[in-house]
Amino acid sequence: MKLLIVLAFVAFASAQTPCQNIRTRAQWGSRSTSLTWMATRPPSGFAIHHTAGARCTTQAACDTQMRNIQNFHMNTNGWADIGYNFCIGDPGQVYEGRGYGRHGAHAPGFNARALGHCFFGDHSNVLPTAAALSNTQAFITCSRNNGELTSGHWVSTHRNDRQSATACPGQALFNTVSTWDRFHSNP
Ligand SMILES: [Zn+2]
Known part of the structure; x- marks a missing residue:
């Protein structure tokens, strides 16, 4: 009986x-x-970022990071909310930022047509955890299956936005994301 429950x-x-x-x-x-x-929903894109700040290794620490980034984006940048639609930290749980269908503030060429998704940390030289990477890929798939991305959606990164001049999401993370399904370098 115990085994069945397990x-x-x-x-x-x-x-x-x-x-x-x-x-x-x-x-x-x-x-x-x-x-x-967003004026057009669901959006057709999923855009990857890193925060270039601290990583978080526990749920409590990631909660704090979300509040800190939201405060920075609202108080210092003067934005309506945290810029990203979603974020993810080392434990691999997806965090709701602006959420689905909301116009973002993460990359000027993508804000109206892509969900912006941030990895906590600086991923220039170090990759996110395996949990964060695999759950992000699964998150893209289930978001599409739930009708929150178009069926023919693309995946890209902040540096692929022609209106941005940035190294985001860091070279190490870029190298990995550029191998993912549906990656577009010029969406
Ligand atoms: Zn970015």
């Missing part, structure tokens, strides 16, 4: 997608903001 739990856990386990704004302690819907 097996049922494992089957349930493995069936969960990252889309079903998003750390919501309420859970990480977001400020309340007013956000703008």
Whole structure:
């Protein structure tokens, strides 16, 4: 009986997608903001960033990072909210930033047509954790399956935005993302 319960739990856990386990704004302690819907939904793109700041290795630390970045983007940059639609840290749980369908503030050429997704940390020389990388790929897939990305969507990075001059998301992370399914260098 015990074994059956364990097996049922494992089957349930493995069936969960990252889309079903998003750390919501309420859970990480977001400020309340007013956000703008994208004019065209769902968007066709998924754009990868790094924060170029500190990594986080626990849920509590990633919660703090989200609040710090949101405060920086709102107080210093004067933006309506944290710039990214989603973020992910070392533990591999996806964080809800602006969320689905919201016009972003992450790359001028992508804000209206891509979900901006940040990895916490500086990934110039060091990759994110395997959990963060594989869950991001699974997150792209389940977002498409849930109708939050177009069926023919592309994946790209901040440096591929022709309107941006940036090294983001760092060379190490760029090298990996450029091998992913549906990567476009000039979307
Ligand atoms: Zn970026």
